Amino acid sequence: MKQLILIRHGEAEHLLSGLVGGWTDTKLTERGRQQAKCTGERLLERFANVSVNLCSSDLSRASETAEIIGSVLSKDPILYEELRELNNGLAANLSAEDAKKIRNPITEPVIDWVPYPQAESWMLMFVRLSAFMDKLINNNDDDVIILVSHGNAIISLIHYWLEFSTEMFKISFDIQPCSITSLRVNKWSEKTISKLNDTSHLENKGIATTDIYFS
Secondary structure, three states, X not given: OOEEEXXXXXXXXXXXXXXXXXXXXXXXXXXXXXXXXXXXHHHHHHHOOOOEXXXXXXXXXXXXXXXXXXXXXXXXXXXXXXXXXXXXXXXXXXXXXXXXXXXXXXXXXXXXXXXXXOOOOHHHHHHHHHHHHHHHHHOOOOOEEEEEEOHHHHHHHHHHHHOXXXXXXXXXXXXXXXXXXXXXXXXXXXXXXXXXXXXXXXXXXXXXOOOOOOO
C-alpha cells in the first residue's frame, strides 16, 4: 500500500434534521450525492492508473457515498460494519434534545466514557478500527486503499496511523462531508498526513458543507 485515503460520507439527512448521528442510519441529501460524485471525479484524476481497494462503512450515508464514488472509479465498494461511526447505543435515531436526556455523566478518563446506554467509548471504537486496519493493511496488495467512513471514526483512524498514545486522544481534526484526507509513508519510512480535510474539489463547484458536523 502506497497511500491510505480517508473520505467522510457526503452531507446526510440527519445533519439537517436535528437527529444525532452515530448509528442513526440516514441517507444522503441531494447535495451529499453531488459531493460524492465530485469526490469520485477528483479521485479518478489522482488514481486512474493505479490499483485501488474501495472499502466503506455499511451505514447508508457512507455506503451510498462509496457506491457513487465507485461508479466513477469503476470499482465496487466492499462494506464493513467495522468502519461504522462511534456507536451511540440507545441515542441512535433520537433528536439531539432527546439524546441529551439519556446521556451518561462524563467519567474519567474521558477516552473510556460511554456517553449513552448500550453505546461504546472512544477507546472501544479505536480498538475496533485498529483491529480492522491491521487486518486490512496486512492482507492488501493494492497501491491505494480508499476508506469511506464517518467524522469521529476518521479522527480515530488518523490517530491509528500516527500511532498516538492514549494521552494524545484529545487532539482532534476538522473532517467535513466528502473531504479527502491522504495518509502515506514517506521516503524516510515516516507515517505522514499529506492532505487533511481537503474540500477544494467541492468548493470549486459551490457544494461544500461549510459547517462542521460529526457522525
